[in-house]
């Protein structure tokens with residue numbers, strides 16, 4: 001059964017999709033810090049904002065708003081509103 005990253009929603013199918021290639025992790029390698037722990041809300045928001053700016057060519061403010069909306073629907077950030 002495919003897992004889904006709790007922090008960004010990415011489907012995780014292969015071992016290398018998981019943080020540290022560890023299938024017991026509930027988040028993906030893009031949401032992990034180099035030491036394997038999960039990024040916090042601000043780190044992930046900054047990362048997603050940068051990604052959206054680069055891929056969609058929108059302003060930083062618009063990208064941040066889009067990232068916030070995306071993250072609001074994910075289990076890792078359910079307590080953040």
Ligand SMILES: [Zn+2]
Pocket residue numbers: 005006007008009010027028029030031
């Ligand atoms: Zn992720």
